[in-house]
Amino acid sequence: GAVVSQHPSRVICKSGTSVKIECRSLDFQATTMFWYRQFPKKSLMLMATSNEGSKATYEQGVEKDKFLINHASLTLSTLTVTSAHPEDSSFYICSAPGQGTYFRNEQFFGPGTRLTVL
Amino acid sequence: DAKTTQPPSMDCAEGRAANLPCNHSTISGNEYVYWYRQIHSQGPQYIIHGLKNNETNEMASLIITEDRKSSTLILPHATLRDTAVYYCIVSVIQGAQKLVFGQGTRLTINP
Numbered sequence: 001g002a003v004v005s006q007h008p009s010r011v012i013c014k015s016g017t018s019v020k021i022e023c024r025s026l027d028f029q030a031t032t033m034f035w036y037r038q039f040p041k042k043s044l045m046l047m048a049t050s051n052e053g054s055k056a057t058y059e060q061g062v063e064k065d066k067f068l069i070n071h072a073s074l075t076l077s078t079l080t081v082t083s084a085h086p087e088d089s090s091f092y093i094c095s096a097p098g099q100g101t102y103f104r105n106e107q108f109f110g111p112g113t114r115l116t117v118l
Numbered sequence: 119d120a121k122t123t124q125p126p127s128m129d130c131a132e133g134r135a136a137n138l139p140c141n142h143s144t145i146s147g148n149e150y151v152y153w154y155r156q157i158h159s160q161g162p163q164y165i166i167h168g169l170k171n172n173e174t175n176e177m178a179s180l181i182i183t184e185d186r187k188s189s190t191l192i193l194p195h196a197t198l199r200d201t202a203v204y205y206c207i208v209s210v211i212q213g214a215q216k217l218v219f220g221q222g223t224r225l226t227i228n229p
């Protein structure tokens with residue numbers, strides 16, 4: 001199957017700093033990627049749709065100035081949490097839809113990035 | 119909002135079949151039923167999907183009722199590694215369709 005990676009896997013930062021999380025499709029191209037966040041023992045919440053070469057589409061209630069998304073190439077999307085606060089501490093997961101006849105009906109998820117803001 | 123309802127938790131003995139139910143009474147004619155699972159602290163993993171016919175792959179079987187208002191995911195011989203949260207999602211297949219996750223079922227396989 002297709003592989004999606006995320007970097008870093010874990011990050012701890014101080015309140016007020018910005019953190020960038022990378023999502024890469026390793027062996028396929030992704031014109032669209034999705035970003036989710038997940039709090040402990042809760043389900044995944046879709047934050048935004050990342051579109052290669054254009055602006056991201058944010059879900060209702062998600063601050064676009066707080067969570068900056070850049071999809072600069074067909075294999076890379078980045079999520080930057082700006083001016084992070086402790087309430088931004090969460091598990092951030094990206095996904096990309098599969099390509100080709102065999103994989104086009106499923107999405108491939110990254111392993112997630114655990115952000116802790118002190 | 120998620121369009122599916124699932125029991126919050128289930129237990130199953132190792133080696134037995136695990137049957138996970140899902141209700142999706144408002145499913146539209148062009149929506150598929152997808153199942154994903156998430157093992158602790160990992161990203162979700164695709165399991166199977168179907169429209170109206172029963173489906174089987176190397177991981178599981180999917181049984182969809184004739185009226186399509188509910189379905190059951192079957193893991194035929196559950197192992198300890200199948201312990202995870204299982205999500206039932208309805209979605210239109212349209213290339214890059216976003217997935218809306220409900221609360222899922224936390225399945226625990228007991229030795």
